[in-house]
Amino acid sequence: MLNASKIKNTLRPGLVGGLMSLAGTALGAGDIEFNTDVLDLNDRSNIDLSRFARGGFILPGTYTMFVQINGQPISEQAVAFYPPEDDPKGSQACVSPALVEQLGLKASDAARLTAWKDGECLDLQGLPGAQVSADLATSTLDINLPHAYLEYSALNWDPPARWDEGVPGLLVDYNLTAQSNAQKNERTRNHLSGNGTLGANAGAWRLRADWQGRVDSARDRSAGEQKLEWSRYYAYRAIPSLKARLVVGENYLYSDLFDSFRFTGAALNSDESQLPPNLRGYAPEVVGVAKTNARVVVSQQGRVLYETLVAAGPFRIQDLNDAVTGTLDVRVEEQDGSVQTFKLNTAGVPYLTRPGQVRYKLATGRPSDLQYGADGNFFGTGEFSWGISNGWSLFGGAITDNNYRAATVGAGRDLLALGALSLDVTQSHANVWNQTLSGKSYRLQYSKNFEQYDSQVTFAGYRFSDKNFLSMSEYLDARHYGMNGELAGRGKYDEFGQYAGEFKPIGGNKALYTATVNKQFRDLGATVYASYNKQTYWSRPASQRWNLSVSRYFNVGTVKNMSLSLNVYRTQDYNYKDNGMALTVSLPLGRSGTLSLDANRTAGKNGFSTRYSDRLDERNSYQLSASDNSASGYLSHTGEQADLTLAASRQQGNTSLSMSARGGGTLTRHGAALHRTGSMGGTRLMVDTSGVADVPVRGYGTPTRSNAFGKAVIADLSSYQRTAASVDLERLPKNVEATQSVTQVTLTEGAIGYRSLEVISGEKAMAVLRLSDGSAPPFGAQVKNANQQDTGIVNDGGSVYLSGIQAGEQMFVSWGERSRCVLTLPQALPADGLTHALQLDCRMAATDQTLSSPAELTGKPTATEHTSS
Template sequence: MARYFSRSLLAILCQAGLGTGVLLGAVSVTQARDIRFNTDVLDLKDRGNIDLSQFTQKGFILPGTYELAINLNNMVMPVRPVTFLAPDDDPKGSEACLTQELVEQLGLTDAALKGLTWWHEGQCLDVASLKGMEAQGDLGTNTLTLSVPQAYLEYSSENWDPPSRWEEGIPGILLDYNLNGQTQRQKSNDNKQTNTLSGNGVAGANLSSWRLRASWQTRISHKTGSGQPSEQSFDWTQYTAYRAIAPLRAKLTVGEDFLNSDIFDSFRFTGAALISDDNMLPPNLRGYAPEVTGVARSNAKVVISQQGRVIKEILVATGPFRIQDLDSAVSGVLNVRVEEADGSVQQFQVDTATIPYLTRPGQMRFKLAAGRPSNWQHQVNGPLFATGEFSWGVSNGWSLYGGGLGGENYSALSLGLGRDLMAFGALSADVTQSRARLPQQGTLVGGSYRLSYSKRFDETGSQVTFAGYRFSDNRFMSMADYLSAKNDITGVTPRRGKEMYTISFNQQFASLGLSANLNYNHQTYWNQATSDRYNLSLAHYFDIGRFRNVNLSLTAYRNNFSNTKDDGMYLSLSLPWGNSGSVSYSGSYAAGANSNAVSYFDRVGDAGTYQLRAGVTGGDADLSGYYSHRGSLAQIEGTASVRGREYNSIGLSLMGGATLTAQGGALHRTSMLGGTRMLIDTDGVAGVPVGGYGSSVYSNVFGKAVVADVGSYYRNSVRIDVDKLADNAQATNSVQQGTLTEGAIGYRHFEVVAGEKAMAILRLADGSVPPFGATVLNNKRQEAGLVTDGGLVFMSGLQPGETLTVHWDNQEQCRVTLPQSIPAGLMNTLLLPCVKG
């Protein structure tokens, strides 16, 4: 396309019919910046009507303001207005004016900032004052490329930027939702049907650096033929406002929250918290995010909740599931409920673990909170409390940590020591003592002792994500235990912990193509039955004849929760079939629910997957299907199941959101409710495919799209998929990057031109033509074409009736108005008058 190569002198001269041998004699370089052209070699009708002044300097750009993306050492920053000015010592030259605002976002070290000098009355950076720095503009790609020696920049890694480049985003409102609808008919129960609609979501607003969020959940259930009215509930479960405090690498939260602690057990409270945020650290220093694993015996809905608040609902297909996208701030005991298609329910709990609380030498990490305990109905039900904890990097490898929690009639103190064992992992140990005064039992003083370990063994392919042991004596009480006992007439706390063993272990045997994953949790209580959960997964990849990457996997589990045992095993053999599909056999063995089935899995484009399954369960035919589609407007999942004489059911899940800002808005899919997102502006062009790390979404009729699969404090890339771009559309710059703070609504503007292509001859009022080398710009100051011999120009991205400007001698000379109907094809050459503006 002409607008991409017209900045090249080679392309201009080739349009004039010259060979490369002539080109070598046509150009002479007098110095690094100035270039002279021997125009005598040009085969032109009018040798006196030539304007190559804009090419006499390397990278010359006409003085003016342009919307350019900033490319800093191959990292593409947001598009911004950049002004090109003539330097004070060169009136005919042109240099980019790097403002103080732009320089602040480069992430220069304090030493580098002190040595900077400025020009144009102190408004523009003198690039020469930073030795080795270069700045070069390119209108062909609408990019300002900055090369800065790494020694002058703050620490950064491949996917992480220093705080100076973090973006708070733009103001806006959002409404995210996750809705699940299910219909189930029990054939063995007079064909009675149960219809259920459940969901949860987040409504919010972003104001400057503040994020306002309100979480909700709902459930509607109706049983036909039961004679009972529908059960309905809708609750606002949590009101929160938070913001990042970048200088402290911390997050400030006001409102309702769960205590986020590495030392004390979590409970819900209303108040404020200031917490060092691991997400603000480079990725290799970040903490552990909890995950939930299990096995679904049929198409099922998995509900993860904590103290009554639903954290996540998701439909899963038959077989093992692994949910890894929970927020790393989630801590404490999670309740997991697996609702099967036949109406049966699996329940178990997951104790989220924390890695040893270690800190780099000389650094301090902290967590502060104050408020009153509350329940999910927004009622405070406990005394005013305050808590604080810290971790201090004493020396290389050693960390001292501890903290305290105190309120009326309750207090706890903790002290611990952590050690980085280098090749042997990381180990920490701590002691916590509590003091609680209860009307029924008097004053109870007790202790809790914990040992934690974490290690990745690269040499052996092993990883102990977390391993821990904790013992609490009979008189120890956590804050949650105290609140429960205080509100109980007997003064007894149910489920008061005694011993806990937990481990999450992964082993890779690369030479054998074998991987193993073990999750184990054993919890004993002083006044309740023991709770156990085991989950062991083995996977082996191998080749059979022409089949490659055949997968044999085995998952075994045991749940012992509230004196209810649930043991099971799932075996699967899968082999590739076709371009993207796979055929598999699976056997599921559980109490009273043994099944064998054959299934087929395949992809639909790059955004959809489906699975068809047929088998036998308990002597009955068992048929099911599962479909998932990552659409532009929502993440859609659907299930359907039929089992012989027992039941049939269908389910549908929608997960998406709406984001609205002053720059526009869009409906979109989402992955984290209320989370970070990027609003994409495609210059009003609809149907432009854009994306982050997932499948592309398409801009709406207003030229807006929202990409939700982006992370916080992580350098994200958003791009236009040029392979799917319409033939009549062109993107000047297809990739942009940036780092957003948590919950931000980022904004990226892509220069997209959509329109017709045409050949034209330009005529001035006196019958002459613009000079060879004159530039044609559209109303967005984007280059639409370049004039060659005789006023001939090839133009692209044209809109009927649009007015274009023609420039030479470094300024606008005349204007061209296109007809209301542009002939299709390039064989029809338009004759267009160019008149003074």
């Protein structure tokens, strides 16, 4: 009886190692002959070493190779090798103009390259220090270039020539939340809400439709018990040559100079996400404290941007889109029925631009409203920022319609080690309700990026506005609701159907203060996060929101990694006030658990609770909480097809149950799959595992497994950044082998990428091959399956360790220039397993005992075969 695993471990390494050692001694030689006496073989005349016969030389032809620049993979593509003009017997890799474009060279350096082979190839030797080398054994072409020649070099960032627009397809993403509250002596109140995106991709275009809705079984008012609305229809695409994004349809004005409002039209904006990472802005953060398991909804002008369930205790939402600007509405709905609401003014870094570059944003259309549709005159707006030197940027812009116009001009200064500063002034002029209002608004912004402290950001901003200054959105509100907000009931109910207080006059903003500090003190093991927003008005009370979060890790005796955290906040908005505080002491308990003791004060009430949180495994985590009058539980599950959250609580006889599900589905011509999702309608990668099911693949997070059709979708991807998708080799099922386990791709925003990984499924066993005349295929012959995947290399005497054995299927053995034979696997594999070597006949593929390619039998091309020149 043969020990197959032992033979596998010794046969292939010995064979490949011996061949590599032979080839290694011959590097740099011209014509090479192997000394076959060093090989322990019975028949040295029956050997095929043609694939190993030349060291440092590649036979002229075209090969499929993995191209790498400075050690970073670019893509797999066809590379031609030609004899150089000064060495007819040699060969040199042809670096085509298309490949040079993918290298990201500066335009001045790319112009220095000389052409050869009638312009088909470019010679990188014109750049001192540049090197090009090829390794046929690993099918790689290595290009090494000094960074001085590259336009920009950053980890995981690629120039536009390497971006992938993806494949055509359809997608549907959703986020659903269901809640049921049973209160004493009252009927049960059920609530279902959700939002999501339907989309289609065609070439570079992304077509999207966003929806949001809710259903309530019991409300104080009859109106609004159920509602489903399409919040916007739009299409967009990237324009890499302009580093810009074109959007047509229903959209929101995302401006660095003017406030945001909804409109229907077109916008062309410089896209920061297409820039290298350290030239981009950052997304707003929402920080707060939940008394119980709570639903957090972040919206803007009635459109839901983000909705999630959070466990009791402090929460921090950091995955909002970095394109979001303006004022956000945050609503925290506790399971005991109480509600926290506050507004958050998003902070932006000073409007600075790299020297010699211009960033711009253009838009035109008609203002629109979720409830009333198009509502207003056609408008146009444009803004720019010009980097006039290493330190200075000049920026400005204007917006206008028939009765409103505003213009902004400003300057920004890079203070190097001291940070960055910008100052601008806006003049507005509005004709509304037979009134003419004119005023100015001044803004000062400062920021500093502490790269030595994990790229933490400090931001501070101040804006002062005259009494008669109106922004565009305030002007639109005044046209629709009146200057005092009395028309159409402005201010009476918010987008959730909840009473929002008295009518508020429109405009009248006086001063806005914003500050955000986020810093780590590594020596102290402490982290500090603080944010402050305050808006004062000319004719009504001020509104403000400040939040302070301090945490520190420390040790007490033998107890390690304890933590102490303090979260304090204050919210004041017109006639609504809320103060809160939470002090938490946490200590590790068990293998991965954490026990926390909380003392909190919210809405004028003190509370004490104990929480225990732990991870069951990589996919499941939970939290249990108890206090003097309540108990709650929270379970989070990262599934194959969706992320699920369950929450339950009981407080003074009131019971609450909640559940949320977040996921999506993607359909392309290559197949379809249900999956977890990141941002709604966002970028994703479909991975084809060669039709093999249950293969674990991962991006950055928890792996997902391929479905019954061998398809899996990874949605935790960033746009315009190089992303690796890989097979989780440690979790591969039995009898599944990945011959190619990693692929890399850089996708544009909203793209559906597609990549195929070489995965072989089937039994593994030793086999002995015999030709029709009783002889064996030569040593070194290759064995492939019908998908042209390598399944073995023939050893001495025709023995071979085969993988991917499927009953009744055929495999193909090739050697030399044209010799091929076909072996057919048994229709029924042995019931006791493949513990003995299989005796297989290999039938010559044609009457002349030659065959030009296995593709003649299967109809499939051979990826590894080359065409000689």
